[in-house]
Amino acid sequence: MTQTGQFHPSDNRLGGQEGMSAFFKRRWNGEVPLSQLFWRDMVVVGSIINIATTIVALLILAAKMSALLAVAVHLIPLPYNLFLYGSVLRTADMAGIPNARAVKIGATLWIILASLL
Numbered sequence: 001m002t003q004t005g006q007f008h009p010s011d012n013r014l015g016g017q018e019g020m021s022a023f024f025k026r027r028w029n030g031e032v033p034l035s036q037l038f039w040r041d042m043v044v045v046g047s048i049i050n051i052a053t054t055i056v057a058l059l060i061l062a063a064k065m066s067a068l069l070a071v072a073v074h075l076i077p078l079p080y081n082l083f084l085y086g087s088v089l090r091t092a093d094m095a096g097i098p099n100a101r102a103v104k105i106g107a108t109l110w111i112i113l114a115s116l117l
Contacts, residue, residue, distance in 0.1 A: 027087040030094040037091055038103050042084045042110060049077045050114045078115065085111040 026032050027041065057074035061067065088107040092100040 030091040034091045034095050038088050046084055053077055081114050
C-alpha cells in the first residue's frame, strides 16, 4: 500500500499465472457477485474486447490481407465469451435470486450478439 492509502499493483499476492488462474476460478465457482460478473465482466469488458477484435478484423480486410486471418482475429474472443456465458449461468443458478432468469436471458442474448457481430 502506498503512503496515500492506495493499493499498488505490486501488492497483488496472486500475480502472474496464479492471479490469472484465480480470476477464472473465482468466476467459474460463483465467487464473484452476479451483477459484477454480468454487467462489468460480460457486458462492458467482454463487449469492448469483441468490438476491438472486430475493428482489427475489419482493418485486416481493408488492408486486403487474408480473409482467413480476419476471421481468426474476429473469433479470438469466442472462448472467453463462452467462459463468461457459462460463468453467468452457473452463478445465476447458485445465487438463487429472483431475477436470475432475466440475467440468464440477458446473457444468452449477449452471447448471440457477441458471436454474430
